[in-house]
Amino acid sequence: MKKGTKLYSILNQKCPRCHEGDLFEERNPYKLSKIFDMPAECPKCGQPYSLEPSFYYGAMYVNYGLTVGLGIAVFIAMLVLGEEWQLHEYLIAIIGAILITMPLNFRLGRSIWINMFVKYKGVSVEN
Numbered sequence: 001m002k003k004g005t006k007l008y009s010i011l012n013q014k015c016p017r018c019h020e021g022d023l024f025e026e027r028n029p030y031k032l033s034k035i036f037d038m039p040a041e042c043p044k045c046g047q048p049y050s051l052e053p054s055f056y057y058g059a060m061y062v063n064y065g066l067t068v069g070l071g072i073a074v075f076i077a078m079l080v081l082g083e084e085w086q087l088h089e090y091l092i093a094i095i096g097a098i099l100i101t102m103p104l105n106f107r108l109g110r111s112i113w114i115n116m117f118v119k120y121k122g123v124s125v126e127n
C-alpha cells in the first residue's frame with residue numbers, strides 16, 4: 001500500500017504525520033499486557049501521540065462504530081449463508097467475532113482517531 005494515504009497509516013499503525021514511526025510499542029495487538037503502550041511521541045518525527053489529556057477517549061466512539069459494523073457484517077454473512085440459524089447461534093457468532101477481534105478493533109479505533117486530527121507531512125519533516 002502507498003505511503004501518504006490515511007489508510008496506510010491506519011492499517012499499518014504508523015505515525016499519522018510521517019508514516020514511519022510505529023504508533024504502538026508492541027506490533028502484535030494480541031499481546032494484551034502491552035495493548036495500551038504507546039510512545040509519548042513518534043520516534044522518527046517527534047509528533048506527540050496524545051494531542052491533549054485523555055485524547056483517546058474519543059477513540060472509544062470509533063471503536064464502538066467498528067464493533068457495531070462487525071456485528072452487522074457477521075449477521076449479514078450468516079443470512080447469506082442461508083442456514084436456518086437460531087437466535088442463540090447468531091448471538092454466539094456475533095459475540096465471538098467481537099471478542100476475537102477486540103484487540104485489533106481497539107488499535108484500529110486509536111489509529112483512526114489520531115488520523116482524524118494529524119495530517120501526513122512526508123518523511124523529512126522538521127520538529
Ligand SMILES: [Zn+2]
Nearest residue numbers: 015018042045
Ligand atoms: Zn512520525
